[in-house]
Amino acid sequence: MKSKEEFIEKLRNSSLRPTKQRINICEVLFNRDKTFHFTISDLFNLIKDKTGEKVSLATVYNTVHAFHKKGYLKEIPINSNQTYFDTNVTDHHHFFDVKEEKLIDLKNEDVGPIEIQKSIPGKKIKSVEVLVKLED
């Protein structure tokens, strides 16, 4: 359970003004034990439910992008009509339950080291992500 002051501090340190909207979004995103996988619409609805205050959809988009740019959120590459984000910004992989449309974390040690044996001249590797699709 993080305090509101911690979020204000974090926002200030990132040169993001600590507005009440951003603080509410922080509470919903970062006040949890487990990693959180979400879409913008998930988050939009949760904010109302958990804080009682409404934040405009535009602000949710703005804030998620700001946090993503600052490295506080990770974008998960799957094909869906909506973009998925993750509060776990460490290198890790995912299960995607196609039926439930739910992401599940895979620890790096659950996958093992991945050695890419090919390289493209002039390019360097930015990320290596494994997506394991699950069916019933």
Next chain:
Amino acid sequence: MKSKEEFIEKLRNSSLRPTKQRINICEVLFNRDKTFHFTISDLFNLIKDKTGEKVSLATVYNTVHAFHKKGYLKEIPINSNQTYFDTNVTDHHHFFDVKEEKLIDLKNEDVGPIEIQKSIPGKKIKSVEVLVKLED
């Protein structure tokens, strides 16, 4: 270089009527040496260029989905505003050049075997795909 008759045969065997639109799309998609990574809009433009005949955008969508459902095309999981498809339907992985927005095949042996050490009760693994993002 496959003949038009081969495509007609393939379509018939898939209970898809061999219309001239579908045959044209087959020529563009499958008459090539290397694997082909594309978006709907790539394909739509190529059809005009390569066959001289225009196919409606709706038909391009319909046909790509039909081919995908039949297993002749693979959908590549990346976050982009457009969906990417692949004529190489075997299990394999990808580089994604973020700047150029281009996919590049990674052979299975360029990645090595991936052992998933975790399982979810009641679910089985449908696919395991590695996406390697490239930057300059």
Next chain:
DNA sequence: TTCGTTGTTTATAATTATTCTAAAGAAGAT
């Protein structure tokens, strides 16, 4: 070959996620 059936194409409208715009409001600095 003709006819009836069913599948396909197409233009166009609808849907939906996301981004843009510009005005009002809030935060920070002086």
Next chain:
DNA sequence: ATCTTCTTTAGAATAATTATAAACAACGAA
């Protein structure tokens, strides 16, 4: 308090995709 800069917001715009429904083409049976 005042000024500046950043942020929020409603609503409009954009763009990929999907739905609709009428015209059309392929097929199989007569």
